[in-house]
Amino acid sequence: MTRWFPRYWPLVPTVLVLSAVAAMVMLGVWQLKRAGQKEALIAEVRHNPAxxxxxxxxxxxxxxxxxxxxxxxxxxxxxxxxxxxxxxxxxxxxxxxxxxxxxxxxxxxxxxxxxxxxxxxxxxxxxxxxxxxxxxxxxxxxxxxxxxxxxxxxxxxxxxxxxxxxxxxxxxxxxxPDDIPNNHLSYAVQWFLFAVVALVIYGLALKLRERKGQADS
CATH class of the missing domain: 2.40.50 (OB fold (Dihydrolipoamide Acetyltransferase, E2P))
Incomplete structure (x- = not known):
């Protein structure tokens, strides 16, 4: 029977990590959207009262x-x-x-x-x-x-x-305008970096687990 999941990948931790990464990416996308909204808001504050x-x-x-x-x-x-x-x-x-x-x-x-x-x-x-x-x-x-x-x-x-x-x-x-902070772009970059770091760390952990399993078999 063909395995649909790599042998040395624990199912539950993998699902949890991937879910967390998906949430981080979603937050990063939301921050990008908020950055555009804040830029538009600042432009409105500068222009519309006049x-x-x-x-x-x-x-x-x-x-x-x-x-x-x-x-x-x-x-x-x-x-x-x-x-x-x-x-x-x-x-x-x-x-x-x-x-x-x-x-x-x-x-x-x-x-x-x-x-x-x-x-x-x-x-x-x-x-x-x-x-x-x-x-x-x-x-x-x-x-x-x-x-x-x-x-x-x-x-x-x-x-x-x-x-x-x-x-x-x-x-x-x-x-x-000066009272409206717009740090959302930097927040978006942080969330995307967190997602990448989480994937890299978990990938290394899986590699070590695979090597250990191969050595024990």
Whole structure:
């Protein structure tokens, strides 16, 4: 009977090593993708804030020509609040408050990041109104695995308020190109090198195992 697996290769360790190598390669490819996304983001931050204001998009996706453009909307009513970690314009960390608003009779909604506070359980007093800022995207809270293996997610547009309508909240600020690190290319190279090193080391271990088996037989 013909063997489909080399005699001196242990099955389970080999499968584990190859799975780990595949994961490293996948992470390297993802880092390359993120490098391109960061380059595009930096270009948008440099160029788009100087463009003329535009109307707030009702649905996603938020195209590159929209991001960081000045805009405004009228929030008829705040349906509920979303609270997550965030950073204010002065650099202080805290909790970002995002209002889920209704904006029309048909129930078309909009997201508004109204500001950053120091407490996660504050009861915002803002119930709606006209608010201005710049166009961004809703936060993507998917895990890394979901981002790598899941379908492309269409993120909804979100208005980041230029001035918070709530006194207890600090406003956010437009990101600056110098504040956006793009080390993803070097990370990709590291993951690919890790994969190569793992294969080389395991290949040497298999060679030694084969020689030992031949000597014992």
């Amino acid at each position: 463009l003329p204001p535009r109307s707030f998009p009702s649905t996603g996706p938020v195209t590159p020509d929209m991001t960081f453009r000045r805009s405004a909307l009228h929030c008829l009513r705040v349906v509920h609040w979303q609270v997550e970690a965030g950073r204010a314009a002065d650099g202080s960390a805290g909790f970002r408050y995002i209002a889920h608003c209704t904006t029309g009779a048909e129930g078309q909604g909009a997201l508004v990041a109204v500001g950053v506070g120091g407490k996660p359980d504050m009861k915002p007093g803002w119930t709606g109104g006209t608010i201005s800022g710049w166009i961004s995207k809703e936060p993507d809270h998917r895990s890394l695995f979901a981002q790598l293996t899941g379908p492309e997610l269409v993120l909804r547009p979100m208005l980041v308020a230029e001035a918070s309508p709530i006194a207890e909240l600090k406003p956010s600020s437009l990101p600056r």
